[in-house]
Amino acid sequence: MSATAMSGAEMVIKALLDQGVDVVFGYPGGAVLPIYDALFKQNQLRHILVRHEQAAVHAAEGYARTTGKVGVVLVTSGPGATNAVTGLTDALMDSIPIVCLTGQVPTHLIGNDAFQEADTTGITRPCTKHNYLIKDVNRLARVMHEAFYVARSGRPGPVVVDLPKDVLLALGAYTPPASVQHKTYRPQTSPDRAKVADAIELIARAKRPIFYGGGGLINSGEKACALFKELIRATGAPVTLTLMGLGAYPAADKQFLGMLGMHGTYEANHAMHQCDLMINIGARFDDRVTGRLNAFSPDSKKIHVDIDPSSVNKNVRVDLPIIGDAAETLAEMLKVWKAKHLKADTKALSAWWRQIEEWRRRDCLSYEKSDRIIKPQYALERLYAKTRGREVYITTEVGQHQMWAAQFFKFEAPHHWMTSGGLGTMGYGLPAAMGVQIAHPDALVIDIAGEASILMNIQEMSTVAQYRLPVKVFILNNQYMGMVRQWQELMHGGRYSESYTASLPDFVKLAEAFGAVGLRATKPSQVDGVIDEMLKVDRAVIVDVAVDQTENCFPMIPSGAAHNEMLLGPRDTQPSGPVSEEGMVLV
Amino acid sequence: MSKVSDIETHTIAVLVDNEPGVLARVIGLFSGRGYNIESLTVAEVDPRENLSRITVVTSGTPMVIEQIKAQLRRLVPVHVVRDLTDEGPRVERELALIKVAGPGDKRIESLRLADIFRARVVDSTIESFVFEMTGSPEKLNAFIHLMEPLGLVDVSRTGVVAISRGAGRF
Numbered sequence: 023m024s025a026t027a028m029s030g031a032e033m034v035i036k037a038l039l040d041q042g043v044d045v046v047f048g049y050p051g052g053a054v055l056p057i058y059d060a061l062f063k064q065n066q067l068r069h070i071l072v073r074h075e076q077a078a079v080h081a082a083e084g085y086a087r088t089t090g091k092v093g094v095v096l097v098t099s100g101p102g103a104t105n106a107v108t109g110l111t112d113a114l115m116d117s118i119p120i121v122c123l124t125g126q127v128p129t130h131l132i133g134n135d136a137f138q139e140a141d142t143t144g145i146t147r148p149c150t151k152h153n154y155l156i157k158d159v160n161r162l163a164r165v166m167h168e169a170f171y172v173a174r175s176g177r178p179g180p181v182v183v184d185l186p187k188d189v190l191l192a193l194g195a196y197t198p199p200a201s202v203q204h205k206t207y208r209p210q211t212s213p214d215r216a217k218v219a220d221a222i223e224l225i226a227r228a229k230r231p232i233f234y235g236g237g238g239l240i241n242s243g244e245k246a247c248a249l250f251k252e253l254i255r256a257t258g259a260p261v262t263l264t265l266m267g268l269g270a271y272p273a274a275d276k277q278f279l280g281m282l283g284m285h286g287t288y289e290a291n292h293a294m295h296q297c298d299l300m301i302n303i304g305a306r307f308d309d310r311v312t313g314r315l316n317a318f319s320p321d322s323k324k325i326h327v328d329i330d331p332s333s334v335n336k337n338v339r340v341d342l343p344i345i346g347d348a349a350e351t352l353a354e355m356l357k358v359w360k361a362k363h364l365k366a367d368t369k370a371l372s373a374w375w376r377q378i379e380e381w382r383r384r385d386c387l388s389y390e391k392s393d394r395i396i397k398p399q400y401a402l403e404r405l406y407a408k409t410r411g412r413e414v415y416i417t418t419e420v421g422q423h424q425m426w427a428a429q430f431f432k433f434e435a436p437h438h439w440m441t442s443g444g445l446g447t448m449g450y451g452l453p454a455a456m457g458v459q460i461a462h463p464d465a466l467v468i469d470i471a472g473e474a475s476i477l478m479n480i481q482e483m484s485t486v487a488q489y490r491l492p493v494k495v496f497i498l499n500n501q502y503m504g505m506v507r508q509w510q511e512l513m514h515g516g517r518y519s520e521s522y523t524a525s526l527p528d529f530v531k532l533a534e535a536f537g538a539v540g541l542r543a544t545k546p547s548q549v550d551g552v553i554d555e556m557l558k559v560d561r562a563v564i565v566d567v568a569v570d571q572t573e574n575c576f577p578m579i580p581s582g583a584a585h586n587e588m589l590l591g592p593r594d595t596q597p598s599g600p601v602s603e604e605g606m607v608l609v
Numbered sequence: 610m611s612k613v614s615d616i617e618t619h620t621i622a623v624l625v626d627n628e629p630g631v632l633a634r635v636i637g638l639f640s641g642r643g644y645n646i647e648s649l650t651v652a653e654v655d656p657r658e659n660l661s662r663i664t665v666v667t668s669g670t671p672m673v674i675e676q677i678k679a680q681l682r683r684l685v686p687v688h689v690v691r692d693l694t695d696e697g698p699r700v701e702r703e704l705a706l707i708k709v710a711g712p713g714d715k716r717i718e719s720l721r722l723a724d725i726f727r728a729r730v731v732d733s734t735i736e737s738f739v740f741e742m743t744g745s746p747e748k749l750n751a752f753i754h755l756m757e758p759l760g761l762v763d764v765s766r767t768g769v770v771a772i773s774r775g776a777g778r779f
Contacts, residue, residue, distance in 0.1 A: 143630060144633070147637055148637050148641050172685055206687060331679045331683070332676065332679035332680045334679070335672060335675060336676055336679075339672070
């Protein structure tokens with residue numbers, strides 16, 4: 023392909039198209055007008071206009087998580103870039119591939135406190151996987167292609183490309199993607215065969231094994247999840263998943279113990295504590311999962327498969343680390359298992375499963391039913407029941423509703439569950455749902471929200487209206503920031519400081535103001551009807567479900583406790599409070 | 610909880626792209642994750658390949674040192690990370706400029722000690738000297754300590770550079 027002279031802005035569009043991008047989420051501004059002009063003159067690349075740059079990044083995250091492609095964001099300089107910082111930090115924590123193009127003032131004005139200037143590369147350095155400032159239009163195309171490579175390779179993450187306006191207007195030569203090769207960044211994806219063989223040996227000999235799968239399986243893709251299922255079925259072992267890993271293994275399957283961690287199931291956390299072999303595939307031993315580190319599964323051997331070497335031996339010492347992509351490593355594991363004609367130790371496993379069944383009988387997710395007041399768990403159970411058999415995608419905001427959604431909504435396949443795990447960003451769900459709906463125009467997309475979270479990016483209802491996205495917002499309205507209130511109840515003597523969501527809008531009227539349908543349920547008998555109505559309407563809907571304000575999310579590992587010391591219900595909390603002094607300082 | 614005896618000091622050499630912002634990225638990594646920097650030097654070492662070498666002396670428990678190296682390797686513009694402390698014998702040197710302004714006998718004594726330590730005088734006035742000294746950090750520390758009662762005015766140090774002994778790279 024001959025290098026034709028193009029403007030920087032035209033090169034940006036061409037590079038995006040060459041990288042297989044079909045949609046960009048963005049918001050215009052002075053510094054990016056050249057790109058918007060180039061966008062106007064073509065119709066291959068679609069642009070979704072959001073109403074806040076933070077939402078552009080969350081929408082790109084939802085899009086990326088559901089498709090496996092790189093999400094693309096376009097924002098202007100100064101406040102446009104700084105508004106994107108929360109979304110970029112969220113993408114970094116949850117390892118989502120994003121390329122964020124930010125406008126910048128002309129190169130000769132950088133450092134001059136120009137209008138809408140910000141030190142974007144300085145500000146985003148710690149919250150991105152990598153960032154670039156392009157000062158020469160002849161390097162622009164190469165950097166764009168490199169940005170996509172970095173975003174999607176190894177452990178995915180957000181990459182910022184800062185584009186000064188004069189570079190966008192200058193003319194230069196375009197470099198196609200094939201000729202771009204990175205000098206230094208070449209992540210290892212193939213696992214060490216000897217280590218895989220050792221791992222299989224350990225698995226075959228284990229008496230109480232457990233598989234612990236995380237977001238890395240989702241990032242690796244459907245193939246990784248299919249191989250994961252095959253290996254677990256072959257070994258007959260129990261499996262648990264993190265919040266980010268839900269969907270990697272079919273939830274209805276009897277070998278699945280439910281989610282683990284701070285609000286995970288009793289059986290999952292106990293099995294992790296009592297196992298003799300823990301096989302971590304694509305998870306990072308996050309503090310929500312481990313509880314107090316010196317009491318985390320002290321007697322087990324641990325295998326850790328991860329694509330990021332810095333994730334290994336970071337908080338928990340593992341016995342057998344294996345660096346590699348989840349799919350490639352699982353394929354190799356299955357190959358070795360089959361080649362050696364290995365069979366699991368069925369006698370030992372039956373004893374292990376008998377113990378697990380005993381833990382399961384605790385029925386840790388049970389809650390006190392009521393026919394006077396809607397219990398949040400009940401609302402979600404009904405939502406799940408009524409959406410079975412449909413192609414449904416769930417996003418959430420952050421808080422108690424998010425934990426209940428993870429507990430009560432079952433996922434049989436990956437890419438259907440989008441939530442903010444690592445950073446826990448309230449306001450993530452609605453824009454993420456937009457991104458998912460753009461990716462799957464005919465599917466049912468539901469944002470399970472709390473009334474406090476939904477207000478953080480409520481302006482996106484305008485975006486939803488503009489593009490006629492039939493997103494359903496299912497608000498569990500308990501008039502409190504539920505999770506904050508729960509911690510204040512358990513650890514701060516019930517002093518509910520600033521956790522009451524005062525002056526709430528009438529969500530039904532709010533929906534209608536944005537051109538959407540508004541529905542409300544205040545009694546348990548109304549729940550089914552309201553869900554049916556919501557599903558029937560082929561437009562955006564906000565459902566305001568008034569739920570019990572006193573309900574707390576259980577099980578709960580109080581902060582500072584060991585992962586097998588769970589509170590199972592309101593009667594479990596001691597008068598002095600369940601948290602030690604050391605635990606109080608933890609988030 | 611890690612005991613004081615668990616803390617080790619390591620000298621790490623990092624070969625990076627000589628591009629704007631790379632040093633900020635490495636330092637941001639240390640400060641962002643709370644790692645300790647005892648000294649840090651950086652300069653271009655290969656103009657053709659456009660590479661710089663950063664030599665950083667850091668301390669922490671063995672698990673933290675492993676994390677620091679893994680986090681450095683993960684940075685996109687980083688080519689190689691070598692733990693010189695772990696990899697065998699090495700040479701470590703630092704350069705210091707030491708200004709001393711002692712009167713009378715103290716002036717004479719400072720000059721005599723500088724001679725013993727093989728420091729060079731690079732500036733002299735009736736009232737002061739500036740000594741230039743190269744050596745291991747311990748040697749520099751010892752000399753500076755001796756200059757304190759003799760009219761030490763100011764010290765400017767480069768931080769440690771290090772290279773492995775023998776014919777191997779790094």
